[in-house]
Amino acid sequence: MSIENTQAILTSHSVTITDIKAAQQRLLGIVHHTPVITSSSVNERTQSQVFFKCENFQRTGAFKFRGAYNALTQLSTEQKKTGVITYSSGNHGQAIALGGKLLNIPTTVVMPEDAPPVKQTATRAYGAEVILYNRQTTNREELTKGLAHERQLTLIPPYDHPHVIAGQGTTALELIQEVGELDLLLVCCGGGGLISGCAIATKALLPNCRVIGVEPELADDATRSFYSKTLQTVHNPNTIADGARTPSLGKITFPLVLEYVDDMVTVSESAIIRTMLFLWERLKIVIEPTGVLAAAALLEGVITAPGAKIGVIISGGNVDLSQIGELLTTRYYSR
Template sequence: MLQLSDILEAKERVRDTSRWTPLQYSHTYSSMTGAEVHLKLENSQRTGAFKIRGATNRIATLSAAEREAGVVTASAGNHAQGVALAASRAGVEATIVMPEHAPISKVKATRNYGAEVVLEGTDYNEAAERAHEIEREEDRTYLHAFDDEDVMAGQGTIGLEILEDCPELDTVVVPIGGGGLISGIATAVKERNPDARVIGVQAEGASSAAPSLEKGERVTLEGVETIADGIATRSLGERTFPIVREYVDEIVTVTDPEIAVATVNLLERSKTVVEGAGAVPLAALLFDRFEYEDGETIVPVLSGGNIDLNTLSNVIVRGLVETGRYLKIRTVLKDRPGSLEELLAILTAHQANIYAIHHDRTSRDVEMSDTEVEIELEMRGTDHVERFLAALREEGYEVDVLA
C-alpha cells in the first residue's frame, strides 16, 4: 500500500513540473462558517488541476523501453491534460481516450499539450475500455487516472504542501472520484498528523464511496450524472479503496445545486474559477455536510478550474436560481391595453429588475382573449422572491415558476 516515503520521493520528481499552489485564508468563508478556512488553490496548478502531479510522477518511473513505446490513458479531462503535458516534457508519446461528451475546452487543451486524443464512450469507464484496447494493440503503458500508487503519490504532494503551509490544520476536505487524490492527501496528512481529519466529498450523482465503506467492498454504480465531471466515476479503485478505508474519517455527498452555489460563491466572493469537482469541498462546508467546531482550521482542496464556458454559464444561472438571485416566471394576462402595464407596476413596486420579457398572443395554452407572458428577473434573495410571488398571487395572477 502507498507509503509516506513514496510521497516524499514524488515530491522531488514533480518539483520541476508542478507548482507549489497557494493556500489562501478566506475571511469570507471563515465569517460564514465560524471556522478558520484556508483554500488550497490547486485550480491555479499547471494545466489547471492537480493531475499534473500524479502524471509526472508516474511517467518518471517508466523504463527506457516503456518510454520508447509510449503511454495511453483514459480521462474525463484533467488527467488527460496532466498526462499530455508530463509526457510532452519527458519526450514520451501519449494517446488519450476521452468520453465523447468531454468538455470541449479540455479536449482542445489536451491536444494543445501534444497528445493524440481519441473520443469514445459515454463516460470514463467506457473511455477506459477503449484505452486498454490501445494498450494491447500498440504495446503502450497504461497510465491509470487514479488507481496507481505512483499517481497517488504524486497527488499526495498536495498534502505535504498543506501541512507545511498550515501546520495548525484540523480538517482537510477533498473531492472523491476514483480516490487517487484523497488517497495521496490522506496518506501524507495522517502519517504526519494522525489527529487531523480527512473528509471526502462526492457528488450525489456519483456517490459510490460511502456505500462501499458501509458494505466493506467496492460498490460500482450503473451510471453517473453530475455537473462535477472530474469526479464522475462509477467506483473507487481497487488500490485506492483500502487507503480510503484506512485513512478517511468521513465521506459526505453534495447535490448539483449545492455545487452550483459553491461555484458562484467562489466566482463572486473569491474571484476564483473552479470546475464542479473543485467546488464540492466548499459546498460540503457551506451546506453543513459534516460537523466542525467554531475556530476549527479547515482546508477545502479546490482541485481544478478547467470548466467549460458553456457549462459555467449554466452553473452560474443555476447558482443564482438557488440563492434567489434569478427568477423566471410565466403568467397569463387579458389581451387588452394596459394589462402588461399593470403587471409591470407590481414588478416596479417590488424592485424586481427585468432581464427579459416575452409576450405571446399565439400560445395554444391560453384562451384567445388572453396572452401569455414569460419574464426573467433579477432578484435579491429567496425572501425577496417569496414576497414578490405572494404579491402577484394576491393580485389574482396565476404564476408558474420556471426557474
C-alpha cells in the first residue's frame, strides 16, 4: 500500500474514547503507570489543588512511548518485518526506537542535527538508525517520505496518526482514573497528538472539565490556528522547548483540537526556564523545557483558577544536563 493511500485512510478515521481505552489495554504492563505528584507550595502559590501527571518517568523519559508503542503493535506482519521510519526532534524517535527493539521491528529515525545530544544518543542506544538533517535547509517530512518510499518502510509520524493520538490519550485517562474529578486540565502542545488524545479522553469522562493547551510564544502556530480556525504554520521556531518546534498542527490533530480543546495560550522563554528550575527545586524531579509548558502557564499566572482542581501534564524529562549553564545565561532567562 502506498504512503499516500495509507495517509488517506488514516485521515478518514476519528479517534474516540473507545480507541483510547483499547490502547490502554494494549499498553498494560508495557508502559509505566506514571506517578501523580502534588506540592503544597504550588497549591499555595496558585490557590488551587494541582496534580502533576509525571510523564518524565515514562519509558524513554516522555509520554511519546505510549503512542509509538500503540501504533507499532497494530502494524501488519509484513510491515513489522520491513521496518518503520519516523521524523522527530527526539522524544518520539526514542519511543519508536525502544518500541521497535521490544517488538523486533527495524527502526529509522530522521532527526535534526541540533537535536539535544542526549536524545540522539538514546535513540541510537535503543537500536535505531539515526539520519541527521539541517533544519534550516531541509524539510523533514519530505526527506522522511522519500526515504520511506525508497526503502519501503512504514511511516509513523510523531503526532498526526490516530493510533499515536489514542496512545497519548491514555495519559489523561490514567490521571482521571487516579484523581477523579478535575475542573481544568493543562497540556503542552507541539503537533497536537498529546493534547488531542488527552482532550478526547477528558471530555468523554469529565464533560465539564476545561482543557487548555500551552505552547511557547515563539512557536504559537497552534494558538493562532485555534483562534483563526485556519491552519497556521511557523518555520523553525527558535524556542528552547524543542519538542514544540513542529511547524503546525496536523491534518488529523487540527480538527480534533478545534472540537475538543477549550482554549490555547502561550508562555515566554523566560517563563519556561523559571518554571523548569522551580519544579526541579520544589518537586525534586528533572523536567525538560517542553515538559514544563503546561505548568508554566499556571505558575506564571497566564491561567488562574483559584479553588479549582487542576491536572497538569508534565510531558517529559529528557533535558541535556550539560546545557543547563547555557540556559541560565541565555538572554531569555531572568529570575
